[in-house]
Amino acid sequence: MTCEKKQFLRPSPPPASGRTISRLADAGKRNNIVAHQSLIQLHDIYSHREVWQALSPKARGELTQMRSLGFDGYYPDNADFERIESAIGRESAECRTALQNIAVTKDIINTQEALWSMMAEAYPYPDLMLLLQDTTAAMHHLPDENGGRIVTFGSARTATGSDVFDAARWINETIVTGSLREDGTSEQVITGAGPGIMKAANLGAMQGRWNIMKILKNQLAEAPDEGSVHAAIFKARTQMHSIGVRIALPFEASWNEHLQLCLTIKNFAPRKGGLVSAAMGRSVSHNGDEHTKSPNHPAVFVHKGGFGTDDEAYEAALLIQCGKSPNMPILAVGKEVSDKFHASIEKMEQWNAISPDDWGIITECKDEVDAVEKYHSLHGIEMSEFTKAQVTNRRPVANNNNGDETNGYRE
Numbered sequence: 001m002t003c004e005k006k007q008f009l010r011p012s013p014p015p016a017s018g019r020t021i022s023r024l025a026d027a028g029k030r031n032n033i034v035a036h037q038s039l040i041q042l043h044d045i046y047s048h049r050e051v052w053q054a055l056s057p058k059a060r061g062e063l064t065q066m067r068s069l070g071f072d073g074y075y076p077d078n079a080d081f082e083r084i085e086s087a088i089g090r091e092s093a094e095c096r097t098a099l100q101n102i103a104v105t106k107d108i109i110n111t112q113e114a115l116w117s118m119m120a121e122a123y124p125y126p127d128l129m130l131l132l133q134d135t136t137a138a139m140h141h142l143p144d145e146n147g148g149r150i151v152t153f154g155s156a157r158t159a160t161g162s163d164v165f166d167a168a169r170w171i172n173e174t175i176v177t178g179s180l181r182e183d184g185t186s187e188q189v190i191t192g193a194g195p196g197i198m199k200a201a202n203l204g205a206m207q208g209r210w211n212i213m214k215i216l217k218n219q220l221a222e223a224p225d226e227g228s229v230h231a232a233i234f235k236a237r238t239q240m241h242s243i244g245v246r247i248a249l250p251f252e253a254s255w256n257e258h259l260q261l262c263l264t265i266k267n268f269a270p271r272k273g274g275l276v277s278a279a280m281g282r283s284v285s286h287n288g289d290e291h292t293k294s295p296n297h298p299a300v301f302v303h304k305g306g307f308g309t310d311d312e313a314y315e316a317a318l319l320i321q322c323g324k325s326p327n328m329p330i331l332a333v334g335k336e337v338s339d340k341f342h343a344s345i346e347k348m349e350q351w352n353a354i355s356p357d358d359w360g361i362i363t364e365c366k367d368e369v370d371a372v373e374k375y376h377s378l379h380g381i382e383m384s385e386f387t388k389a390q391v392t393n394r395r396p397v398a399n400n401n402n403g404d405e406t407n408g409y410r411e
Helices: 003-009 018-026 032-046 049-054 057-071 078-088 093-122 126-141 163-178 197-222 227-238 268-280 307-321 335-350 356-360 368-379 385-402
Strands: 150-153 189-191 242-246 261-264 299-302 330-333 362-365
Touching: 003 197, 018 057, 032 049, 032 057, 032 093, 032 126, 032 261, 049 093, 057 078, 057 093, 057 261, 078 093, 093 126, 126 268, 150 163, 150 197, 150 268, 150 307, 163 189, 163 197, 163 330, 163 368, 163 385, 189 197, 189 268, 197 227, 197 242, 242 268, 268 299, 268 307, 299 307, 299 368, 307 330, 330 335, 330 368, 335 356, 335 362, 362 368, 368 385
Parallel strands: 150 189, 150 299, 189 242, 242 261, 299 330, 330 362
Antiparallel strands: none
């Protein structure tokens, strides 16, 4: 892998120093809503190559540190901003553009601090304020207003490079790349931001982003004066393809390295709600009404996992069952995962705890190729030429990983 590609696929900043986090924590500079909005402004700088490359190494370092704080749910204080602005300077138009983004970020922070200060006076309960901030950020700001995303659930303990890891990576790379539209947009991926299956899905999303940029640059080489191609490249470069909603756990030291945006949530409930809401696209507030104008095709892919994976998968299934979510595919990837859900749902039906129609909420898939094919079939969309080639090339690998293609599998 070239150095350029390696850096491109690993956009996550390193964790901020413990000393910096302690200082900001003592100053009350943690608020996921502020952190999220700050990261959006930083992404405008980070994703505009001309602006980013024009900045000095010191300025890039300061902005990377600011991203690290945002990934952890914190935001800079006035002293930090003075240091950032000094490092950026005003020598070029690109530097002045970066400063404009920083000025907007400061205005957002001042507005939000005033708002939450009033809230804290009305409800002087720190734990409640933290829960409200995390819930608002995860379930309102993070979900896209215009449609859903591809969500992947699975174990954080899955070994990098294992068959299960590679299957999750391949699914997300294939869907992100294959969904490229004429305007440069494509499907987006969101995970729990941790290692294992989550890392695999985010890596696949970034590989898809890399593929998209290569496809568009090839189009530009063939038609260098075509304005629509230039616009598509700009759109693709500024889109976030790989997103995470993290929670600190003993076996998850930090976020994985393949994220363009990350929220660190302190409580499980807002995190789970944020992941499911991100798949639905803010549809909880619409009580199940679909976003008909959205070009996105959301889905939940469920891989091997533990208590948390099952909890997340059944949460999504429950919302669909109760009409609180648009009907979207929930795909159990692999025979073992499919068998587990099949046995559980079969037992629920024997208890008269579900209706026969509920069988269709979770779709059983024998392998990753079957999952991608059913994703397209359930959405009623045709596979792109890229996806068709990926499926053809992957089928022998999937068959080798999963044994006989039809052994023990139920259509």
